[in-house]
Amino acid sequence: MIEFDLHTHSTASDGVLAPAALIQQAALAGIQVIALTDHDTTAGVASAQSAADQLGLMLIPGVEISAHWHDCTLHIVGLQVAVDHPILQQGLDRLATARYARARQISQQLNAAGLTGDWCAAAQQSGQSVGRPHVAQALVAAGHAATVPEAFRRFLQPGKPGYVAGTWAPLAEVIGWIQAAGGQAVLAHPARYRLKQRRLRRLLDAFVQAGGVGIEVIAGSHSAEEARLLARLARDYHLFASVGSDYHGPGLSARSLGPLPALPAGCTPVWQHWSLPAADGSVHAST
Numbered sequence: 001m002i003e004f005d006l007h008t009h010s011t012a013s014d015g016v017l018a019p020a021a022l023i024q025q026a027a028l029a030g031i032q033v034i035a036l037t038d039h040d041t042t043a044g045v046a047s048a049q050s051a052a053d054q055l056g057l058m059l060i061p062g063v064e065i066s067a068h069w070h071d072c073t074l075h076i077v078g079l080q081v082a083v084d085h086p087i088l089q090q091g092l093d094r095l096a097t098a099r100y101a102r103a104r105q106i107s108q109q110l111n112a113a114g115l116t117g118d119w120c121a122a123a124q125q126s127g128q129s130v131g132r133p134h135v136a137q138a139l140v141a142a143g144h145a146a147t148v149p150e151a152f153r154r155f156l157q158p159g160k161p162g163y164v165a166g167t168w169a170p171l172a173e174v175i176g177w178i179q180a181a182g183g184q185a186v187l188a189h190p191a192r193y194r195l196k197q198r199r200l201r202r203l204l205d206a207f208v209q210a211g212g213v214g215i216e217v218i219a220g221s222h223s224a225e226e227a228r229l230l231a232r233l234a235r236d237y238h239l240f241a242s243v244g245s246d247y248h249g250p251g252l253s254a255r256s257l258g259p260l261p262a263l264p265a266g267c268t269p270v271w272q273h274w275s276l277p278a279a280d281g282s283v284h285a286s287t
């Protein structure tokens with residue numbers, strides 16, 4: 001049996017492990033097919049690919065793009081994307097600029113609240129897709145909170161002094177970038193948005209209409225019951241089912257890397273038409 005993990009993060013965004021170290025961990029943990037899906041960047045894919053080549057893992061080039069749909073922030077995973085595609089990269093550049101501007105505004109608001117410091121500079125490392133987790137780490141390093149979750153709770157969540165909503169791209173546009181790059185658009189962790197059934201169905205209508213092809217049924221943050229509900233929705237909407245841990249590294253993720261729960265019966269896996277490694281290491285088209 002092939003073990004898949006199609007949602008992971010590295011230091012190219014808010015993960016703890018460098019791309020090569022992440023791939024090494026995944027290999028040790030028995031994963032054979034892994035997607036690197038950093039927030040709004042593909043900067044880690046090349047180095048993950050070299051590591052995967054050395055270790056005999058199959059790397060799926062991916063990205064997790066921040067999008068908005070009405071007043072919700074959604075995460076859309078792009079799998080099998082051509083990372084150099086100009087339409088995808090122009091879109092990601094736009095989000096990188098928005099992320100930097102947002103980090104500056106977060107820093108200003110934190111200063112206005114009495115937390116003196118250049119939190120944007122502290123959060124920004126070269127080549128990184130800067131986000132709230134980096135600001136949280138800087139606040140922890142400065143002693144304003146003991147842990148990253150505490151920094152989120154006290155300063156960075158809605159209603160807190162350092163909260164700034166992201167200015168992401170519309171859902172349909174984001175799916176368009178992924179399609180342009182030849183990828184498959186998968187709605188990440190649908191249960192995390194806390195949408196009522198009717199609203200979730202409306203979201204899936206819009207998602208399918210825009211060209212989305214899959215949803216995460218197994219996700220690090222989903223309960224078994226949520227996975228069963230999402231398996232039913234995947235079937236109803238003729239969507240592929242994906243599996244991903246959303247691993248961010250030791251200390252940042254509740255579960256470690258390793259085999260994920262199996263997809264519930266009746267799901268069509270997102271890898272249905274992929275060319276997959278065989279047990280003997282050769283590559284063949286799955287049927």
Ligand code: AMP
Nearest residue numbers: 014039130131132133148149152153166
């Ligand atoms: P951003 O995209 O910059 O808004 O940051 C969102 C990221 O922050 C998510 O992908 C998570 O990795 C992380 N995150 C969100 N909420 C929390 C929290 N309460 N505690 C720790 N990390 C969080």
Ligand code: MN
Nearest residue numbers: 009014039248
């Ligand atoms: Mn994250």
Ligand code: MN
Nearest residue numbers: 064075188189
């Ligand atoms: Mn996410």
Ligand code: MN
Nearest residue numbers: 007009064246
């Ligand atoms: Mn993620």
